[in-house]
Amino acid sequence: MKNASRANPKEIRKRIRRGEWDRPTAGLAPGYAQANLVILPERYAFDFLLFCQRNPRPCPLLEVLEAGRSRTAFLSAGADIRTDVPKYNIYRKGKLERTVKEIREFWRDDFVSFLLGCSFSFEEALLKAKVPVRHIQENRNVPMYITDIPCRPAGRLRGPLVVTMRPLPPGKVPLAVRITSRFPAVHGGPVHIGDPSRIGIRDLQKPDFGDAVTVKRGEVPVFWACGVTPQAVVLKSKPDLCITHAPGHMFIADVTNEELVAWHKEGGFALPPKAPPVRR
Amino acid sequence: MKNASRANPKEIRKRIRRGEWDRPTAGLAPGYAQANLVILPERYAFDFLLFCQRNPRPCPLLEVLEAGRSRTAFLSAGADIRTDVPKYNIYRKGKLERTVKEIREFWRDDFVSFLLGCSFSFEEALLKAKVPVRHIQENRNVPMYITDIPCRPAGRLRGPLVVTMRPLPPGKVPLAVRITSRFPAVHGGPVHIGDPSRIGIRDLQKPDFGDAVTVKRGEVPVFWACGVTPQAVVLKSKPDLCITHAPGHMFIADVTNEELVAWHKEGGFALPPKAPPVRR
Numbered sequence: 356m357k358n359a360s361r362a363n364p365k366e367i368r369k370r371i372r373r374g375e376w377d378r379p380t381a382g383l384a385p386g387y388a389q390a391n392l393v394i395l396p397e398r399y400a401f402d403f404l405l406f407c408q409r410n411p412r413p414c415p416l417l418e419v420l421e422a423g424r425s426r427t428a429f430l431s432a433g434a435d436i437r438t439d440v441p442k443y444n445i446y447r448k449g450k451l452e453r454t455v456k457e458i459r460e461f462w463r464d465d466f467v468s469f470l471l472g473c474s475f476s477f478e479e480a481l482l483k484a485k486v487p488v489r490h491i492q493e494n495r496n497v498p499m500y501i502t503d504i505p506c507r508p509a510g511r512l513r514g515p516l517v518v519t520m521r522p523l524p525p526g527k528v529p530l531a532v533r534i535t536s537r538f539p540a541v542h543g544g545p546v547h548i549g550d551p552s553r554i555g556i557r558d559l560q561k562p563d564f565g566d567a568v569t570v571k572r573g574e575v576p577v578f579w580a581c582g583v584t585p586q587a588v589v590l591k592s593k594p595d596l597c598i599t600h601a602p603g604h605m606f607i608a609d610v611t612n613e614e615l616v617a618w619h620k621e622g623g624f625a626l627p628p629k630a631p632p633v634r635r
Numbered sequence: 636m637k638n639a640s641r642a643n644p645k646e647i648r649k650r651i652r653r654g655e656w657d658r659p660t661a662g663l664a665p666g667y668a669q670a671n672l673v674i675l676p677e678r679y680a681f682d683f684l685l686f687c688q689r690n691p692r693p694c695p696l697l698e699v700l701e702a703g704r705s706r707t708a709f710l711s712a713g714a715d716i717r718t719d720v721p722k723y724n725i726y727r728k729g730k731l732e733r734t735v736k737e738i739r740e741f742w743r744d745d746f747v748s749f750l751l752g753c754s755f756s757f758e759e760a761l762l763k764a765k766v767p768v769r770h771i772q773e774n775r776n777v778p779m780y781i782t783d784i785p786c787r788p789a790g791r792l793r794g795p796l797v798v799t800m801r802p803l804p805p806g807k808v809p810l811a812v813r814i815t816s817r818f819p820a821v822h823g824g825p826v827h828i829g830d831p832s833r834i835g836i837r838d839l840q841k842p843d844f845g846d847a848v849t850v851k852r853g854e855v856p857v858f859w860a861c862g863v864t865p866q867a868v869v870l871k872s873k874p875d876l877c878i879t880h881a882p883g884h885m886f887i888a889d890v891t892n893e894e895l896v897a898w899h900k901e902g903g904f905a906l907p908p909k910a911p912p913v914r915r
Contacts, residue, residue: 401680401681401684405701416688419685419688421790509701536900539900620816
């Protein structure tokens with residue numbers, strides 16, 4: 356896509372909808388939030404919503420669409436989550452069945468859609484503060500690991516926390532903590548710093564998802580809660596059907612990362628959504 | 636109860652469980668959070684949980700118990716929400732049927748329980764900073780008003796925001812905003828300051844719930860989102876059955892108000908709940 360990185364979210368979503376963009380969305384629409392997508396039949400929806408409420412670090416809910424609804428209201432005006440994500444994974448009974456560019460033909464009236472925050476938001480802030488982000492430097496996907504930290508179970512859903520890892524020079528660690536802690540709606544600050552074995556990770560060079568990255572001599576591995584956690588937990592419970600975005604192929608919102616910071620400070624999403632009308 | 640205000644939460648809950656305390660809980664266990672309670676049959680639970688997710692200012696969720704569960708895990712260890720609240724209201728089809736001291740005999744396996752933050756937490760902080768809280772000075776219930784600000788609907792649930800009002804000398808308003816904004820898990824900062832008619836309130840002396848309080852010449856009315864909002868919205872939808880705490884008769888948690896502040900900053904409830912075990 357020409358000038359994709361400078362195009363606005365509406366324009367990018369239009370091109371995605373037309374099938375003109377089916378690659379990862381990293382770097383597109385700088386400043387704007389991107390979101391993970393999980394779609395489930397209604398009978399699994401309460402457990403999943405409760406799992407997110409209990410595990411907000413890996414599952415920072417940004418918007419939920421009721422059964423059958425495919426249009427977002429909060430994250431964007433008029434986007435259709437059936438067509439506006441570059442690639443979708445369709446899972447049956449926990450197994451990947453196929454990857455598709457749109458899901459209109461699979462849509463059902465009982466589908467409930469969940470949009471969750473994504474660490475792209477805080478990576479942008481790290482880069483601006485000159486904190487190196489290794490997988491971006493090496494043009495790879497972020498390394499992700501299954502830990503032995505249990506998430507809080509909810510109904511039928513249970514499973515371990517999945518984390519991302521970014522190696523940092525020790526002197527950059529406090530700054531990285533401060534910066535990412537500003538973004539609780541997109542995973543927030545690290546959940547662990549240092550020795551990977553303390554959280555059940557055996558070999559940093561063998562991530563469970565994504566790509567391994569170089570860890571230089573003297574660098575400290577820093578771990579953040581990862582949006583793959585809810586997907587892994589849901590698939591483990593083998594629902595009849597589950598549709599997600601394909602990794603790295605996110606939903607691009609009209610809401611900026613800084614707006615998410617302000618909203619979280621306000622206790623979630625501020626009320627009223629707009630100033631009430633003046634009556635005279 | 637002798638020395639009730641200095642007893643710890645466990646001790647107070649024990650006395651409540653034994654039927655030795657059935658009065659309002661304001662002022663008990665200073666420093667500890669108190670919570671609103673809403674119990675609904677499972678088929679209403681998704682809509683209510685989603686309503687809270689979309690309207691966190693009036694509905695700051697602290698803990699949700701799955702169908703049939705009556706023991707809290709996060710807010711306290713071992714408390715039973717069927718017996719540990721001083722008084723309960725039982726509503727059928729939206730109408731108050733009776734008020735009781737425990738609900739064991741009404742309990743059903745499909746009951747889902749929701750515990751929500753309460754403004755008692757920030758009132759304590761206001762008093763410590765010498766911000767006057769009029770209804771406490773006048774020994775009344777806080778005045779509550781139905782506004783014309785719509786909450787974000789969720790499923791079958793829709794309705795207006797209900798607010799509490801505390802009149803303040805103009806010079807105290809900025810301090811009150813700063814203090815209460817520190818507590819987003821218990822309604823957070825004001826939703827409106829000044830002219831009541833701007834949010835659909837006609838007469839401050841005629842609150843919709845609670846008691847009227849004196850507004851002195853020159854004082855500014857300040858309005859906060861109120862935990863009565865979710866009750867009002869649920870009852871409007873006329874569920875077969877709904878059980879709540881009786882107003883002012885709250886669940887007393889083992890968690891302190893300052894812990895709630897820290898947890899919210901951590902993006903909700905921090906993970907891991909406890910440090911992972913050291914493996915050698």
